[in-house]
Amino acid sequence: MPANLTPQYYAAEDKYRQAQSTEDKVKALQEMLAVIPKHKGTERLQGDIKKRIAKLKEEGKKKKQSKGFNPFGVEKQGAGQIVLAGYPNSGKSSLVGALSRAKVKIADYPFSTALPVSGMMPYKDTFIQLVDTPPLSVDNIPSGLIGTFKEADALLVILDLFTAECLDQLEGLMQVLQDREVIDLSEEGMIIAPIPFLVLGNKCDHREAEENMQVLRELWPDLEIIPVSSNGSGLEDLKQRLYQILNIIRVYGKPAGKPADLDRPFILRKGSTVLDFAAQIHKDFPQKLKSALVWGSAKFEGQAVSREYVLDDGDIVELQL
Ligand SMILES: Nc1nc2c(ncn2[C@@H]2O[C@H](COP(=O)(O)OP(=O)(O)OP(=O)(O)O)[C@@H](O)[C@H]2O)c(=O)[nH]1
Ligand SMILES: [Mg+2]
Numbered sequence: 001m002p003a004n005l006t007p008q009y010y011a012a013e014d015k016y017r018q019a020q021s022t023e024d025k026v027k028a029l030q031e032m033l034a035v036i037p038k039h040k041g042t043e044r045l046q047g048d049i050k051k052r053i054a055k056l057k058e059e060g061k062k063k064k065q066s067k068g069f070n071p072f073g074v075e076k077q078g079a080g081q082i083v084l085a086g087y088p089n090s091g092k093s094s095l096v097g098a099l100s101r102a103k104v105k106i107a108d109y110p111f112s113t114a115l116p117v118s119g120m121m122p123y124k125d126t127f128i129q130l131v132d133t134p135p136l137s138v139d140n141i142p143s144g145l146i147g148t149f150k151e152a153d154a155l156l157v158i159l160d161l162f163t164a165e166c167l168d169q170l171e172g173l174m175q176v177l178q179d180r181e182v183i184d185l186s187e188e189g190m191i192i193a194p195i196p197f198l199v200l201g202n203k204c205d206h207r208e209a210e211e212n213m214q215v216l217r218e219l220w221p222d223l224e225i226i227p228v229s230s231n232g233s234g235l236e237d238l239k240q241r242l243y244q245i246l247n248i249i250r251v252y253g254k255p256a257g258k259p260a261d262l263d264r265p266f267i268l269r270k271g272s273t274v275l276d277f278a279a280q281i282h283k284d285f286p287q288k289l290k291s292a293l294v295w296g297s298a299k300f301e302g303q304a305v306s307r308e309y310v311l312d313d314g315d316i317v318e319l320q321l
Contacts, residue, residue: 003042005317008035022060024207029053069116072144073151078127079267080246083148085177086158087169088135091202093117094230095158096132104132111135116148117252123239125265126250129293130156130242138172146180149228154245155182155197159216161227163207166201167216196245198226249313251277260295261315268311275307278319285319293318 012035016028033049036042038184074081082317084092087109105112113134131152134142147172149155157173159166179185184192189291194199201213204227216225225239228234249272250265274292278285297312304320311317 003045004036004037004039005042006037009037011233020058026056026193028051029056031158061081065277068149070144072142072148074077074116074129074131074148076116076129076151077242078129078151079123080153080243081118081129081131081151082154083116083131083152083158084133084155084158084247085136085173086133086147086202087137087160087165087172088140090158090160090169091230092135092158092180093132095156095200095202095228096130096200098230098232098235100130102130102132115192116145116243120205121239121242123243126267128239136173136176138176141180143177143255147183149180149195152195153243155193155195156242156291157199159201159225160203161201162203162206163213164208164212164215166212167219170199170216170220194232196247197208198224198241198245201225201227203229204233204300205231215285248294249311250310251316252297252316253277253281254293254316254318255319256320262316272311273307274305274311274317274319277311277317278307281319285321288321289319291320 004184009032012031016025016032019025019028029049029052029214033046036046049219055318084096086092089126093106093113094103096117096119097104097106100119100122102117104117104119112131115134117132119130119132121130128280131148133145133148138144138178159169174185178185182195183197184194201209203209209227213225213227226238228233247270248267249270251268252260252262252265257302265279268276268280275286275289278289289307292305294305294309294315294317295301296315
């Protein structure tokens with residue numbers, strides 16, 4: 001049966017041929033479908049146009065998803081985000097697994113972690129986010145991983161004390177982090193870190209670990225290297241150090257005439273004032289704030305303090321608005 005296509009249809013078909021973007025192509029196809037004479041002779045053509053529209057829409061959706069999704073981006077959660085950095089097989093995943101409930105892949109072969117995995121480590125009444133990462137070395141810098149480091153609140157540099165290569169690992173990691181401007185080494189070799197970091201010597205349970213630690217300390221005398229084992233040794237102290245490097249304090253709110261809400265601390269940077277605390281609770285509060293009552297760091301319980309009073313970890317604050 002002849003299709004008897006109309007001039008409007010051919011005009012729409014021309015638009016389709018000239019369309020550059022997926023969106024314009026879909027629009028032109030929809031127009032073709034709208035103006036095509038509806039009879040038995042065009043049934044196959046109608047079906048073909050519908051298929052092409054569905055295919056283009058699906059392709060567009062996939063393109064959008066891949067553009068918007070960064071597999072190395074880790075959404076921040078909890079009181080602070082600490083990202084691990086280390087050579088293959090140094091025990092990054094084991095450490096994150098030991099400190100949180102994250103489902104990490106631990107293997108006795110290198111390159112077992114392909115993408116960042118985050119886990120929440122309970123500490124006091126907060127959670128600290130730990131991010132396990134794919135391995136890093138001078139010769140292998142996964143694209144996207146430097147961005148993950150730069151977004152972190154703190155870094156945890158992991159060395160493998162099981163092997164004498166831990167010295168090369170330390171030098172390699174420092175070099176990569178400096179070259180990519182995550183940290184800064186001054187001319188005197190001092191580390192200036194826009195992002196705070198800790199260096200861990202992992203697998204301290206191995207026989208060779210003590211000797212390797214000594215060599216590391218001799219060659220990097222100014223750098224603190226903390227020996228730990230993801231099997232347990234040093235992990236409790238490590239939790240405390242991780243909290244410390246985040247440079248944060250927990251502050252509790254107390255509504256007037258009511259008990260303090262001790263279930264949910266507010267997290268503030270060290271050195272924050274009553275005014276900073278008020279701003280975190282509500283954007284209008286700083287303007288209204290007159291003073292506050294503080295329990296904890298103040299000399300007396302419930303002492304009246306000014307807006308500029310510097311708070312301490314564990315303080316309870318009643319704002320006077
Ligand atoms: N003895 C000992 N073995 C450890 C320790 N931590 C990790 N391991 C072992 O070291 C190997 C590597 O551990 P992973 O946690 O997978 O290392 P990774 O750094 O995540 O490895 P990649 O993801 O491949 O870079 C595994 O066989 C672990 O069991 C430790 O503290 N002591
Ligand atoms: Mg791993």
